[in-house]
Amino acid sequence: MTTLLNLSLAEARDALAKGEFTAVELTTAHIKAIEARRDLNAFIVETPDLALDAAKASDQRRKAGPAGAMDGLPIGIKDLFCTEGVQTTAASHILEGFKPPYESTVSARLKAAGAVSLGKLNLDEFAMGSSNKTSYFGAAINPWKKASDPAARLVPGGSSGGSAAAVAARMVMAATGTDTGGSIRQPAAFCGITGIKPTYGRCSRWGIVAFASSLDQAGPMARTVRDCAIMLGSMAGHDPKDSTSVNMAVPDFEKALSGDIRGLKIGIPKEYRPVGLSEEVAKVWDQGIEWLKAAGATPVEITLPHTKYALPTYYIIAPAECSSNLARYDGLRFGLRVPGKTLDEMYRKTRAAGFGSEVRRRILIGTYVLSAGYYDAYYAKAQKVRRLIAEDFRKAFETVDVILTPTAPTPAFGLDENTDDPVTMWLNDVFTIPTSLAGLPGLSLPAGLSADGLPLGLQLIGRPFDEETVFRVAGVMESAANFTAKPEGV
């Protein structure tokens, strides 16, 4: 069974096609793995019975005719995607018990491709966090351990922390994530897996619980670059129900993995090497540059001058959009209701009881920056700086094909660290937020281990809708990195 758990999506897909094992066998192995690792708190809802039914249906389909691109492959769904008839909470008390009467476009596409869902994965509440600690259902735990302190429990990153932990611990073969400021890439880096936030507009946002609508984007998290390419192909595509999803053909991302990056120019932004950048992060970045050089690409120093303003820009725009989006949680139509004598009192009590402290903080900041008298000073200003940040990237991509940076400034930290000051926690996303503001594709892949035995990730950023070049470079880097380390117990 262990061998089934360590297969990549591509390997399992090919083995299923050859009849080496069945979808039911593959799914059963993963259901057992999930039961064995409940200590990681990666799932909010497990759906083993639904998964087995889906696996049986997949085996029958395969007997009857051609199989789908992900037929019979067991995956997990971040609990931010609405799933018909299966509780969807966004890891918030305010949505506890909510069973959507509809399916998100992305999860529906994955099901249509034959993927088998094993259940709903833990996350930071409403995807607001970088540690998974803001989940109402308790933090998910990183399966990796520090060599110096194996007893310490580490965060898997966030917000897609349950997704990253489950993929790393071989409980699922791959998982959906969403990324607003780094929520796919940072947990992928912390858990030693690969994940890509595609270009804004590549995947439909319909049926994904909204956080910051101008930034939110779904993407795959898996153990190889090829697996991310396969899965993104089954997630992406135009959807009339999301007016920002682009009407553009979805390329065969897997075909982009040619292995040949000769002649490509790789941008190395000097602003991503701030004073105080951890030596081991800098080292793995330099190593990444060397790998790409050895494969025939040319590193080019570039400047992204507004980088330092990305974080403050994000922490105006994202809370503003969140305060507007989360206005819908009013205790009326779904989710939690705390009774009040008046309608207004019911709203106040419901929202006080239903939202956790990080979500409340962001709603309050967002309400303030959108309020009369402050809108121009904060929100409009941030929207202007956002344009400057996007312009920085546009100019850089006039000379380079892809940009290489670290994914996060540190490896995974302990559950009890970074708790005092919200701004310190936000610094985790310093390298991923600029890409989100510019709407560009960003992929994180594991590139090495820290001195303490924890995974370190590198990020590749591409031009809008050029995920293919990102995948192509990532494939070469993955071969060079040869990252074979696994967390304990796998």
Add this chain to the structure above:
Amino acid sequence: MSLDKSTVRAIADLARIEVQDEELDHLAGELSNILHFVEQLSEVNTDGVLPMSSVADITLPMRADVINDGGYPDKVLANAPEAAEGFFTVPKVVE
């Protein structure tokens, strides 16, 4: 800008979130820190820069103004904390 307790109270009222008096001091400090942090944007010269509301360089599509969904009140009400006679119910609004 530093926020005082009465401003935090006013924001919480606007956001329809009940906040206890004893939380106001802590929240005012936390929110003020965040505002100090984001105020570094004032250093950036943005004269003549248009605000960017979306990276999607597309014209929002129009659709025909026809009913294309609906007809299932039971599904709509299935998650309601309280519903009666095919409606959502709320505390009395008009005296």
